[in-house]
Amino acid sequence: xxxTFVTTAAxxxxxxxxxxxxxxISAAAFAPAAARYPGRVVNVGIREQLMVGVAGGxxxxxxxxxxxxxxxxxxxxxxxxxxxxxxxxxxGAVLVSVGASHDRAAAGRTHLAPADVALIDTLxxxxxxxxxxxxxxxxxxxxxxxxxxxxxxxxxTQTNARAYPEAGELRVVRDAGPGTPLLVAVGPLLDAALxxxxxxxxxxxxxxxPRPFDTAGLRALAGTEVILVEPYLAGTSARVxxxxxxxxxxxxxxxxxxxxxxxxxxxxxxxxRWHGLDAAGLRRSVDAFLTPAGxxx
Amino acid sequence: xxxxxxxxxxxLRALLDRVRAGREFGANVxxxxxxxxxxxxxxxxxxxxxVDNPDRDRFLLSKGHAVAGYYALLAARxxxxxxxxxxxxxxxxxxxxHPDRLLVPGVEIGCGSLGHGxxxxxxxxxxxxxxxxxxxxxxxxxxxxxxxxxxxxxxIAYAGATGLGNLTAIVLDNRSASHGWxxxxxxxFTVNGWTAATVDGRDHAALHxxxxxxxxxxxxxxxxxxxxxx
Numbered sequence: 001x002x003x004t005f006v007t008t009a010a011x012x013x014x015x016x017x018x019x020x021x022x023x024x025i026s027a028a029a030f031a032p033a034a035a036r037y038p039g040r041v042v043n044v045g046i047r048e049q050l051m052v053g054v055a056g057g058x059x060x061x062x063x064x065x066x067x068x069x070x071x072x073x074x075x076x077x078x079x080x081x082x083x084x085x086x087x088x089x090x091x092g093a094v095l096v097s098v099g100a101s102h103d104r105a106a107a108g109r110t111h112l113a114p115a116d117v118a119l120i121d122t123l124x125x126x127x128x129x130x131x132x133x134x135x136x137x138x139x140x141x142x143x144x145x146x147x148x149x150x151x152x153x154x155x156x157t158q159t160n161a162r163a164y165p166e167a168g169e170l171r172v173v174r175d176a177g178p179g180t181p182l183l184v185a186v187g188p189l190l191d192a193a194l195x196x197x198x199x200x201x202x203x204x205x206x207x208x209x210p211r212p213f214d215t216a217g218l219r220a221l222a223g224t225e226v227i228l229v230e231p232y233l234a235g236t237s238a239r240v241x242x243x244x245x246x247x248x249x250x251x252x253x254x255x256x257x258x259x260x261x262x263x264x265x266x267x268x269x270x271x272x273r274w275h276g277l278d279a280a281g282l283r284r285s286v287d288a289f290l291t292p293a294g295x296x297x
Numbered sequence: 298x299x300x301x302x303x304x305x306x307x308x309l310r311a312l313l314d315r316v317r318a319g320r321e322f323g324a325n326v327x328x329x330x331x332x333x334x335x336x337x338x339x340x341x342x343x344x345x346x347x348v349d350n351p352d353r354d355r356f357l358l359s360k361g362h363a364v365a366g367y368y369a370l371l372a373a374r375x376x377x378x379x380x381x382x383x384x385x386x387x388x389x390x391x392x393x394x395h396p397d398r399l400l401v402p403g404v405e406i407g408c409g410s411l412g413h414g415x416x417x418x419x420x421x422x423x424x425x426x427x428x429x430x431x432x433x434x435x436x437x438x439x440x441x442x443x444x445x446x447x448x449x450x451x452x453i454a455y456a457g458a459t460g461l462g463n464l465t466a467i468v469l470d471n472r473s474a475s476h477g478w479x480x481x482x483x484x485x486f487t488v489n490g491w492t493a494a495t496v497d498g499r500d501h502a503a504l505h506x507x508x509x510x511x512x513x514x515x516x517x518x519x520x521x522x523x524x525x526x527x
Contacts, residue, residue, distance in 0.1 A: 016427075016428075019423070019424070019427060039423070039426055039427045040427050042423055044451070044455050045454075045455060045458075047451035047454075047455060049412075049416060049447070049448040049451055050416045050419065050448065050451035050452050050455055052416075053413060053415075053416020053417050053419065053420060053448065053452065054416060054417075054419050054420035054423060055420060056416070056417050056420055057416065057417040057418060057419060057420020057421035057422070057423065057424060058420045058421070058423060058424040058427075059420075059424075060405070060406070060417065060420070060421055060424070061351070061420075061421055061424030061425055061428065062351065062424065062428070063424045063427060063428075065420075080410065081413070081416070081448075084407070084410055084413055085413055085416065085417055088397075088407050089398060089406060089407055089417070090398070090399050
C-alpha cells in the first residue's frame with residue numbers, strides 16, 4: 001500500500017495546491033516527486049511536531065497538505081498539533097500513516113499503533129479510511145485530497161486477497177439471509193473474518209471507512225447480533241454502533257487489538273493470532289458470542 | 298507601502314483599560330505593547346480591509362496569554378469593534394483569554410498552548426513560497442519562556458537549514474524562562490543560520506530597525522528584551 005500511496009500522491013502533486021509533508025519516513029521514495037515539484041515535497045527531518053505544525057500553516061495559506069509518517073509518530077507523538085494546528089485553526093489535512101497496529105512487530109512497542117484510530121476518533125468530523133488492499137488506496141487518497149476536511153488514511157502491509165472499491169458504505173460480501181448475525185469487518189481483516197465464519201450462518205459486511213461509519217447501512221443490515229472486527233484497538237467503533245442501534249434490542253461483540261503491551265516480537269501474523277484476530281481466533285470468539293446463554297455449560 | 302500611521306499611546310492605554318475592566322494584569326501584557334505597536338504601525342502590511350487578502354503579511358501571536366494588548370491594538374486599528382473589548386472572556390464575548398482565529402478578524406492563529414506558533418509560521422512561510430508570494434512576510438511573536446517548548450527548536454533548526462527568508466520570529470524576552478537562556482535567546486537561532494538582533498523591547502526606533510534591517514535571505518529573529526515589567 002505504501003508504494004501505491006507514493007505513486008498516487010506524486011500524481012496528486014500535479015495540482016499546485018497540494019503539498020506533501022514528511023518527517024524522513026518515505027523521503028527516499030518521494031525523491032523523484034520532490035525533484036519534479038520543488039517546494040511542494042517538504043521533508044522537515046525527524047520532527048513530527050513540526051511536520052503537523054507545517055501542515056497547519058500550509059493549510060492556512062490555502063495549500064492542501066498530505067502528511068505522512070509511521071502511525072505512532074504521526075498520530076500519537078503529534079496529537080496536540082493535530083488537535084490545535086489543524087482542527088482548532090479550522091483547517092484540514094490528509095494524514096497518511098504506515099505501520100498500522102503491528103506491521104513491524106519485530107520493531108517492538110515503539111512502532112505499534114493500535115490506538116491511532118481511537119485517538120483520531122476523539123476529534124470532530126474526521127474521515128478515516130482503512131483500506132484492505134493496495135488497489136483501494138488511489139481512489140481513497142484522491143477523494144481525501146479533493147475534499148475540504150481532514151482525513152486519516154491508515155495503510156498496512158496486511159491485505160485481503162482482493163480489493164473492494166467503493167466500500168465506504170457497508171458492502172455485503174456474504175449474505176446468510178435476513179435476521180442472521182451481522183459481522184462487520186474493517187479493512188485488512190476481512191479475509192480472516194470470512195474464513196472464520198465460512199461455515200456459520202453469519203452475514204459479513206465490509207467497510208474501509210470506519211468514520212463516518214455507515215450507520216444507515218448498519219441499521220438496515222443488523223439483526224439482534226452484531227460482531228465488529230477491527231484491525232486496531234478493540235471497541236473503537238463500539239460507541240458508534242451502540243448509538244446507531246440505541247433503539248433496537250441488540251448484542252454487540254467488538255473484536256480488535258488488545259490494550260496490553262505484549263512485549264513480544266515476531267510477525268504481524270503472530271500478533272493477529274495473539275490478539276485472536278486470525279481466522280481460528282475470530283471463530284472461537286464468534287462461536288462463544290453466538291452460543292445461547294447456558295448452552296455452553 | 299509600510300503603514301506608518303502611529304497608534305496613539307493614550308488611546309491604546311484607554312482601550313487596554315477597557316479590556317482590563319479593573320482586573321490585575323501581569324507584566325507580560327504590558328511588555329508586549331511596544332512590539333505590537335511597532336509591528337502594526339510600521340512593519341506589517343495588513344489593514345482591516347486586507348485581512349483575507351492572500352498577499353497580506355501574516356502576524357502570528359504564539360504567546361497567546363499576552364492577549365489583552367493584542368485585542369486593544371486590534372480595536373485601535375479598526376480590526377474589531379471597540380465594544381468587543383467589554384466583558385472580555387465573558388459567556389457572550391468573542392475575545393477569550395487566548396485568541397481564536399475563527400472568532401476575531403485579523404487574528405491569524407488560535408493559540409494558548411505554547412510552542413505552536415512557530416511551526417505554523419514555518420508552514421505559512423512554505424505555503425506562501427510555494428504560491429510564489431515571495432514578498433509576503435510572516436512574523437511570529439514568542440516569549441522567552443515559550444522557547445522551553447521543544448517544538449520551537451524543531452522549527453528553528455528547519456527554518457534555518459532551508460533559509461526561510463520570509464520568516465521573522467520576535468522573542469519577547471522578559472526573562473521568565475525558569476532555567477534561563479545562558480548566552481541569550483538569540484544564540485539558539487543564530488547557531489542554526491538565522492540572522493538576529495537583540496534590542497530594548499521598549500525602544501520603538503530600535504525595534505523598527507531590528508525588524509526591517511535584514512536582507513530576507515535567511516530567517517531573522519528579533520529578541521526584544523523587557524526586564525523592567527511594569
